[in-house]
Amino acid sequence: MQRDRDSPPDSIAKGIMSTLVPSPRRHHPGLLLSLLAGAQFLVVLNTSIVNVALPVIGQDLDLSPAGLAWTVNAYLIAFGALLPLGGRLADLLGHRTAFLSGLLVFAAGSLAAGIPSGAGPLITARAIQGIGAALLSPAGLAILLAHRPPGPSRGRALGIWGAASAAGGAAGVLLGGMLTSTLGWWAVFAVSALAALPCLVATPLLLGRGERKRTARLDVPGALTVTAGLTLLVYGLGADGATPLPDFVLPAAALVLLSALMPIERRVRNPLLPPALLRNRSLVTGNLLMLLLGAVWVATFFFLPLYQQKVLGYSPLEAGLTQLPLAAALMSASWGAGRLSKTLLPGLLVLAAGLLWLARLPVGGAFLADLLGPSVLIGTGLGLAFVPLTALGVAEAEPRHAGIAGGLINTSRQVGGALGLAVLSPLAAPATPGLAALAHGYRRALVAAALIALVAAAASAVHLLSGRSGVAEPLPGRS
Structure with a gap:
């Protein structure tokens, strides 16, 4: 007669171990x-x-x-x-x-x-x-x-x-x-x-x-192509004359490399970016909207401290301290967005309203009168939009593609930030010397950021009206 797999002493030992190191x-x-x-x-x-x-x-x-x-x-x-x-x-x-x-x-x-x-x-x-x-x-x-x-x-x-x-x-x-x-x-x-x-x-x-994984060959051509393309894109957008090449050369080379990715992926056995994943409507929509949100997010945290230090004369530490209300609103809204439904569109509208309010920046602005209110609105809008966009970008990914889906949604935010600075920084450059011209440049950049948020809001409204929820339910995974 075959012995039971776990004898009583083994069962006791396993019980002790499960108590000390329980299953998460x-x-x-x-x-x-x-x-x-x-x-x-x-x-x-x-x-x-x-x-x-x-x-x-x-x-x-x-x-x-x-x-x-x-x-x-x-x-x-x-x-x-x-x-x-x-x-x-x-x-x-x-x-x-x-x-x-x-x-x-x-x-x-x-x-x-x-x-x-x-x-x-x-x-x-x-x-x-x-x-x-x-x-x-x-x-x-x-x-x-x-x-x-x-x-x-x-x-x-x-x-x-x-x-x-x-x-x-x-x-x-x-x-x-x-x-x-x-x-x-x-x-x-x-x-x-x-x-x-x-x-x-x-x-x-x-x-x-940890889980055991079957050995699978990495898609080296796809990995090299997407990594080189994104490196050139992110670096090229932020180079700002740091290379002897014209500013458009590196981003153009990046686009050429990235456009070659899909033909490569269709020819390999284990593609880095499975073509089926990119036919996922929620994933594509989530990443495109995250690209826009990333542009607004990075631009806000870039231009606001500059205005505080260059126009209002704040020290770096004072600039950091006065952004605490924005941070607190962002954290609270992110926490709350996980408990509510369909916060994406309201969040983007609140974000646009906060940016337009902040764009009233006077040269002699005061924290309580000119910064506190719009900062709270901006933080609230960012938090309400960020969580559902993250969920939208990964919701319909199969479990075996969860890692690459998470990588893509984070990449969209990073690349969106680089794009946002590349587009908005020239608007913020003052045409003439002086604090008034400097403040006017920051106003233009913030108004443009608000318009980007409104474009994202319009796109999310179309997505909602098409029958999709703010956070898509996952499709059943295939083995």
Whole structure:
């Protein structure tokens, strides 16, 4: 007679182990969500935390203006360009494996960046941070989707994840200023390395040993094409005369590469971007709208601090502190959007109204009279729109494509930000010297950003009238 698979002592041992390391699906959904939200907070935090420290870094390491710019761009370009590849690797390797690997790479890059050693090592370390973030972010979103079934629970989880993203972006300027003023610029990077440690410890405990994946060959031609195309696009849009080439050359080359992607994908066995995925109407709509929202989002956080410092005379730390109401509204709205339905269109309309109100910027503006009200409206609109757009972009993706869907929606936001700055920055440039001309330039840029938000609102209204909900329900996955 064959012995039972689990003898009584084995059953007791397994029971003890399940108590010590319980399944996140049944026992610790809150802890798992905290882990995923914390990792996303770190990823977004590092897009802005270094900005305030740049003058001190330049002085200590004797960096040129180009070196300082690359201290920021190395992270942003690596992160934005590698997101699709990171999402696809997460689907091929397993989301838990990709998440843990991304954490390790991100922590190593953060630790290396905090060691004063010169321009080359610092820029390299920032690029390593971006590589880790490009693997970590889509894998984390895919894990969230896998552990939260469609419905109110997933909506609440996406709301918290979106609030963490908002908190990371808002905390960067404030935390960077505080750390640089008290401990030194190295602490800006060391804090990310230290914060990654508890995430590294918690990941194996909360996610177990991870799922086994069948070995699949990576689509190397597609990976090289999309990564090179996005790198040229993001860098080219932000180069602003930093290369001897005309400004249009790099974006044009990027478009040529990206247009060649689909013919390549139709010829490979395991495409990086499965053509069927790009026929998903909700995914395409979500990414196009996220492109527009990303343009407005980045432009707002770019032009508002400049107005505060160059026109109103705020210090960097004062500019960061006065953006706290915007950040609080953004976080609250993101959290609330996960508990409500169809907040996309109202959010975009509120965002446009806040930008138009802010565009009244006077030269001698006061915080309470001219900044507080529109800041709260803008933060509310961004939060109400960001969460349903994220959900729309990933809702109909099959589980085996969750990583690449998460990578695409994050890529759209990054590329949208680069596009927004490329289009709106010339509008903000003053035609004549003086504070009045400078304020007028910022007004033009903010009005244009409001128009972009209204275009997104009109597109979302068409999407809703066509019979789709603000957050699409997923299609049944195919094995």
